[in-house]
Amino acid sequence: MPVFQYGADSNMISNVTFGSINNSSSVQSGNAQIYEDFTSISTDLQTGNSYLISVKGPSSTFPSDVVVFIDFNQNGNFDDSGERFYIGRLEAANPANAFTINNSIVIPANATVGSTRMRVLKNTNVEAYSNSAAPNSINSACDSDLRAGQVEDYTVMISGNNAVFPFPYCGAENVTTLTVSEISTVDFAGISNDSAMGGNSEVIENFTSVVFNASRGNDYPVTVTGGTHGQTSVSAYAYIDFNHNNVFDADEKFNLGYLDNSDPVSGQQSGVTSGTITIPVNALLGNTRLRIVKAYESSSWMGTLENLPCPSGWFIGQTEDYTINIQPENLSTTEVSKNTSIKVFPNPTTGIITLKGIKGLEKYEVYNITGQKLLEGNSEVISLESFVPGTYLLKIQTKDKKMITEKIIKK
Known part of the structure; x- marks a missing residue:
């Protein structure tokens, strides 16, 4: 169980919303408990899906970090890779004006199905008072070096994503x-x-x-x-x-x-x-x-x-x-499809390229490596003389609506 130096007064968790869970708890100072057991409250989750989570709570003087732990492999601890989620940082506020932070949690495809423990942990971060870029103050689900905050445990019921097409999307019903x-x-x-x-x-x-x-x-x-x-x-x-x-x-x-x-x-x-x-x-x-x-x-x-x-x-x-x-944002090489029946030459080029072997050219488009379209036309001779040296994508559409993509290097 986590250990706090100063307890939970004025630094408690006041609401957790996740799936069908929408649980508000006491913010009355003087009787706030370090640990609250809400494992009788649960929500259904499905592997492979993403779910929004929001956590609300006061933070008396210093901002507070919030981390959620889910024991996806049900081995009795939260220390395994992929079982912790940094939700964000709550700014200082009294209970009546407490802030809420929102984030999302993706349930991994290999999560063990069934009843699973989820822990919500909140802790004040002294360093964040003067440094907004201060690192997260919570090291583990059972951290023994916490300052002030609270722990709440819940239950999530995980099911496998084995539904048939087109479920869970709508059909023609x-x-x-x-x-x-x-x-x-x-x-x-x-x-x-x-x-x-x-x-x-x-x-x-x-x-x-x-x-x-x-x-x-x-x-x-x-x-x-x-x-x-x-x-x-x-x-x-x-x-x-x-x-x-x-x-x-x-x-x-x-x-x-x-x-x-x-x-x-x-x-x-x-x-x-x-x-x-x-x-x-x-x-x-x-x-x-x-x-x-x-x-x-x-x-x-x-x-x-x-x-x-x-x-x-x-x-x-x-x-x-x-x-x-x-x-991810960088261009995937699998995105570039080759067609050996056409020729783009010279490639690399110093300025002018020519297309050969295309049956029924409808149009071409030239993109930079970030996906921004720079040029389009419908001729078999393309000028890249104004382009800076680098790698570009040439996307060709034929009149029978086939798409061909070639990588072009401008020297």
Whole structure:
């Protein structure tokens, strides 16, 4: 059990909110206990998911550090790697004006399922009074050199993430009237996925085995091709669960525009639209759900038909689910796809490059190593004379909507 020099008075924890836990405890000085046992209070968690946590509490004179420990392997201690989370620092305040800090905790995929102990530990940090960059004052879950604060223990019930597709995301359960109008191709991050246009497809298709690699902070072109049946108001949206909370939030959608009929399929109208997806710098790393929805939009006698991440009501369109492997900010080499049928020369170059072997060049785009687009065009001769020496990415789109990416070195 942790040892505090000055106890918990005026430095206690007053609220912990995590999952379904929302527990407020006494802030009355004079009877505040160093340790409070709330293990009878629990919340359900699922491996691989991220959960928000907030901790509130006063800090009489000095700021306070807050650390959460979870015994993921259930071995009776919190000392193992990956079992501690620094939540943040509470500024000094009396109980009536106590501050709250927020952070998130990711439940590892290999966490042992079942009833698991969680500890919330708060301690005042004297050094932080004059140095905002002072290190965390809590060394362990049973630290014997703490100044003033409190410990609260809870229970979390961990379950494995073994649910079948598309759970835990929404399916077509809220669709009352359905006409499947298919997506035929999705191009994203150098990978193209084709799917059937025979009229017999599912309303939500599972392509989560198709993995796109993308890096934080970078922009990626995306193209969607599919049936329009002659309509001009067929939209495409991308929805990406960046925070891994199993919901497509309002700030996780990308409007890719309306499909035009520029690429007709025999016997059926088919259109195409393109947009750009920016991976936020704070997106959680690892496998992330991407949902592409193509839907007919209307406001008429049929009612309001719109493009939603969870199709409902009268739905005319189709949904396809994919996986994005989100990587750190630096460019991933797996993002660069080679096509030996084309030639880019000279490479390295001092200024001018020429493209050969491309069937039906639609356009090219040149990006720097951070993902910023610097140049675009549609000719087979590209001038990089104004560019500073370095490494660049050349992204080529053909008229049949194939994406090719080449690394270019400017000397």
